[in-house]
Amino acid sequence: MKRKEFIGIVGGTTIAAGTTSYLLSDKSNFSRADIKSADDNNETLKPDEKEILFLASLAPSGHNTQPWFVQYLEPLHWIIGNDKSKWLPAVDPVQRETILSIGTFIQNLEYAADSFGYVCHWNLLAATNQDERVMEVKLIKKESKNAFDIAKIKDRRTVRSNFLSDVLKKKDLEYLVNSESEFIHYLPTTSKESQFINEQTIVANRLQSYRAPAQQELANWIRFSSEDAEKYHDGLTTASMEIAGISGWVVRNFYGKDNVMKNDFRERGIDKVEKEVSASAGWILITSKDETVATLLETGRRMQRLFLKVREKNIAIHPMTQILEESSTRQTVNQSIGISENIQFILRTGYLKTYPEPVSLRRPIDQFIRS
Numbered sequence: 001m002k003r004k005e006f007i008g009i010v011g012g013t014t015i016a017a018g019t020t021s022y023l024l025s026d027k028s029n030f031s032r033a034d035i036k037s038a039d040d041n042n043e044t045l046k047p048d049e050k051e052i053l054f055l056a057s058l059a060p061s062g063h064n065t066q067p068w069f070v071q072y073l074e075p076l077h078w079i080i081g082n083d084k085s086k087w088l089p090a091v092d093p094v095q096r097e098t099i100l101s102i103g104t105f106i107q108n109l110e111y112a113a114d115s116f117g118y119v120c121h122w123n124l125l126a127a128t129n130q131d132e133r134v135m136e137v138k139l140i141k142k143e144s145k146n147a148f149d150i151a152k153i154k155d156r157r158t159v160r161s162n163f164l165s166d167v168l169k170k171k172d173l174e175y176l177v178n179s180e181s182e183f184i185h186y187l188p189t190t191s192k193e194s195q196f197i198n199e200q201t202i203v204a205n206r207l208q209s210y211r212a213p214a215q216q217e218l219a220n221w222i223r224f225s226s227e228d229a230e231k232y233h234d235g236l237t238t239a240s241m242e243i244a245g246i247s248g249w250v251v252r253n254f255y256g257k258d259n260v261m262k263n264d265f266r267e268r269g270i271d272k273v274e275k276e277v278s279a280s281a282g283w284i285l286i287t288s289k290d291e292t293v294a295t296l297l298e299t300g301r302r303m304q305r306l307f308l309k310v311r312e313k314n315i316a317i318h319p320m321t322q323i324l325e326e327s328s329t330r331q332t333v334n335q336s337i338g339i340s341e342n343i344q345f346i347l348r349t350g351y352l353k354t355y356p357e358p359v360s361l362r363r364p365i366d367q368f369i370r371s
């Protein structure tokens, strides 16, 4: 065989082998659209209950841990619980963010119940952020008026890239803040305070990336492959982290927890944060008067009410909580921006040209309901 012919055959074989392994590889991310809406296997739950709990579960949570469970007492009578196994001790040692996340779940549940014609009667059970039983709820049938549009719950998502740098328009801001200006503070991108949050977000991300327990905890919640994503239905996927195209393919097929602990992964993460903060309309801070369980739940609910309003205005929200999670940055933030209340959420915000569809995963109801 002549050398040229040989190379031709080898080259062809390599391309064929390459194409085959590409076709067999993890080509597209397992995503929200791949999940069926309500869980049909559960025989205890009535159709309305399934829908309401499914919609409640579309709430946001740190690292998408979904730290809630629902104890079923009787039809339309449940206890909302705090699932210890989903805590994030390295970045959230006192479960502040866990309770905020459960607050977002509770807000979704109330809006979903409203749209199915129920009013919720709540009874607070938890005295600390660690108590397992958080709130009891009874759903009571009502005359259905002003039903909440559940499309807002289904379409809500965290967006992290491609923010425009225009400041929020006055009328949009008024709509978002509504009558909650005591707790919701907008720092326009043009302000000194916004620049300060940009800088400190980078500082805090750098600190956290090199803090081994925090980085290890992040690694444990990344679902690198579609197989893992489908198995766990939680955590961060390439789609939800907005790692697209070839980079996403590389991560899905060749990355694992060990890579997250390597310096190049940490540095690439910090570069991404620098890029993210370089474009936005600024920041929205949500504050609270105190830090009791009741107040944290209410603050989570407040953030979710805001989050459910932004998409219709083409506005994105990206929670970036690292300043609050790293002690050195947390200690200086209040004084530097002149806010004396407790800051509970730091949300990067901005207009988008096109709004992407939700992609983050959720566990089926059967996995978070207990009898």
Ligand SMILES: Cc1cc2nc3c(=O)[nH]c(=O)nc-3n(C[C@H](O)[C@H](O)[C@H](O)COP(=O)(O)O)c2cc1C
Pocket (backbone or CB within 6 Å): 058, 059, 060, 061, 062, 063, 064, 097, 098, 100, 101, 104, 156, 157, 158, 159, 160, 235, 236, 240, 318, 319, 320, 321, 322, 358, 359, 360
């Ligand atoms: C208390 C809390 C803290 C969060 N912190 C961050 C954060 O620091 N960085 C980030 O990119 N997303 C953060 N998020 C957003 C979650 O990662 C996101 O809600 C989750 O992955 C589910 O995605 P979805 O909001 O698109 O449904 C946070 C959300 C909550 C409720």
